[in-house]
Amino acid sequence: MKIIIVAGGPEEKHPDFSCFPVKDSIWVGVDRGVYHLLKKGIKPHYAFGDFDSLNSSEKEWMSSYELPLFEYDSEKDKTDLELALEWAVAEQPERILLVGATGGRLDHELANIQLLLMGLEHRVPIEILDCQNSISLRAPGTYEAVNEREYPYLSFLPFNGPVAGFSLYGFKYPLKNQHLAMGSTLCISNELVNKSGTYSFSDGILMFIKSHD
Numbered sequence: 738m739k740i741i742i743v744a745g746g747p748e749e750k751h752p753d754f755s756c757f758p759v760k761d762s763i764w765v766g767v768d769r770g771v772y773h774l775l776k777k778g779i780k781p782h783y784a785f786g787d788f789d790s791l792n793s794s795e796k797e798w799m800s801s802y803e804l805p806l807f808e809y810d811s812e813k814d815k816t817d818l819e820l821a822l823e824w825a826v827a828e829q830p831e832r833i834l835l836v837g838a839t840g841g842r843l844d845h846e847l848a849n850i851q852l853l854l855m856g857l858e859h860r861v862p863i864e865i866l867d868c869q870n871s872i873s874l875r876a877p878g879t880y881e882a883v884n885e886r887e888y889p890y891l892s893f894l895p896f897n898g899p900v901a902g903f904s905l906y907g908f909k910y911p912l913k914n915q916h917l918a919m920g921s922t923l924c925i926s927n928e929l930v931n932k933s934g935t936y937s938f939s940d941g942i943l944m945f946i947k948s949h950d
Contacts (some may be wrong), residue, residue, distance in 0.1 A: 738763065740830045743781075743837045744818045744849070745769030745790050748845045750840030750867045754779070757834065765825065770837045772799055780804070787811040787823040816845070822852055826859040833863045840867060850944075854897075857942065871947040879937035880945075882907075884929045888947035893917070893924035893936065900941035907934025917941070 738761050745768040754777060760780075763893060765773045768786035772795055775781075784804040788796060789811045809820065818838065825833050833856065838849035849865065853874045856863035865872040871888060874896060882891060893903070900917040909928045917938075928947075936945075 738828070738830045739832045739834065740765060740825045740828065741834045741836065742767060742818070742821055742825060743770035743774050744821075745773075745786075746834065746837035746839055746841040746845075746867075748773050748776075748837075750869075751836055752866045752868050763828075763830070765821055766804075767821045767837070771804065773837065775799060777804060783807065783824075785809075785824070786817040787813075791855065796874060811881060816848065819852055820851060822855055822863070826855055826861045826863075829859075830861060830909055833861060835863060835865045836867070838865050838867075839870070839872075848880070852949040853944075854942075869948060869950075873945050875938075875945055877939055877941065879935060881933055881935055883933045884931070885947065888949055890926045890948045890950075891928065892926055892946040892948065894944040895919050895921070896942040896944045898941055899941050900938050901942070902937070902939030904937050906936075908936075917943075 739758055741757055742765045764774060764779055764781040765789050766781040766784045768788055769790040771781055771784045772791060780802060785807045787809050791799065809817065839846050839883045850872060853863050857874055857876055863873065895917045899919060903912060903915045905927065906913045907929060909930055924949060
């Protein structure tokens with residue numbers, strides 16, 4: 738089972754929805770993300786939010802679909818997306834795909850990226866997707882990177898502290914046992930030289946970003 742969460746970020750930043758897995762997927766709308774989904778002809782299985790980003794006519798149109806709602810007050814200690822993610826990780830899905838989390842207000846975007854930590858804590862992979870990027874976090878270990886035409890550029894950033902013992906094999910710019918400090922741009926915009934490569938590290942949390950121009 739996969740859970741696809743669509744938050745309220747700008748619709749023009751959405752990836753192509755046709756690439757999403759349909760079978761065994763649960764669609765979740767968060768705040769204005771519910772409206773975005775319905776406009777695309779997708780009725781979410783669940784809707785989360787205070788819906789303060791919708792005007793009265795949009796709310797009335799949305800309510801005609803009689804969606805299962807998790808509705809909250811606008812004044813609260815967690816964002817609508819955090820509440821939706823807490824529900825999603827508790828379901829223990831195979832994977833969570835998060836759309837509409839980037840491209841809007843910077844404070845929301847940065848907070849949403851930090852919410853990826855929830856996936857590591859609950860051992861549920863969470864991936865943020867937009868029209869240009871894929872963002873995810875990694876715990877120490879060894880991973881395979883596959884050459885994908887839609888994502889030619891691969892970047893690695895320390896997330897909440899330094900990353901130790903970082904190595905890259907099969908990349909245009911290989912590394913061995915490198916220390917990655919916060920604020921370093923050493924591992925921005927690398928590329929695979931073959932169909933696949935590997936990256937590994939021994940300590941820290943790594944942010945893995947796949948991008949295209």
